[in-house]
Amino acid sequence: xxxxxxxITLTPNGDSCxxxxxxxxxxxxxxxxxxxxxxAEYESIKKRMKEHFKLIFEAIxxxxxxxxxxxxxxxxxxxxxxAYPGKGDEHYPRFMDACNDLSEALAEKNMAQLRMVxxxxxxxxxxCHARYK
Numbered sequence: 001x002x003x004x005x006x007x008i009t010l011t012p013n014g015d016s017c018x019x020x021x022x023x024x025x026x027x028x029x030x031x032x033x034x035x036x037x038x039x040a041e042y043e044s045i046k047k048r049m050k051e052h053f054k055l056i057f058e059a060i061x062x063x064x065x066x067x068x069x070x071x072x073x074x075x076x077x078x079x080x081x082x083a084y085p086g087k088g089d090e091h092y093p094r095f096m097d098a099c100n101d102l103s104e105a106l107a108e109k110n111m112a113q114l115r116m117v118x119x120x121x122x123x124x125x126x127x128c129h130a131r132y133k
Contacts, residue, residue: 042084048077053121056102060118063111071106075099088128095124 052058053076078099082092098121105113 042081042087045077045081045084047083049074052077053125055120057118060111060115065106065109065111065114068106071102075103086133091124091128095121098124 009103052070055070056066056074072114079128082096098117099115102114102121105117
């Protein structure tokens with residue numbers, strides 16, 4: 001996609017961030033998308049979710065509480081993902097319920113509940129990726 005150099009610009013946009021990238025050869029034509037907001041590119045959202053879920057999963061399975069900010073970003077990107085039609089709509093309500101359970105378990109510092117919710121989310125991810133990826 002990019003050569004040896006590219007320009008990346010981050011601009012705050014409410015509760016999300018507008019990201020634009022440009023190669024010098026594009027002569028001013030930028031490729032852009034909103035990360036964490038309504039217009040975010042689906043693949044960018046999925047990549048962010050994967051990175052943050054991995055951190056959550058690893059922390060829980062080491063009997064550590066994940067960082068609150070990591071969970072917040074995962075939940076934000078999860079809400080953005082669930083706004084995309086045709087990408088597993090029938091699974092979104094169950095996914096959002098699990099996200100709410102994750103948030104509650106973290107707030108209550110309930111490690112047993114966190115482990116169950118994270119394992120459920122991991123199972124959902126595996127199931128959905130087998131169908132839609």
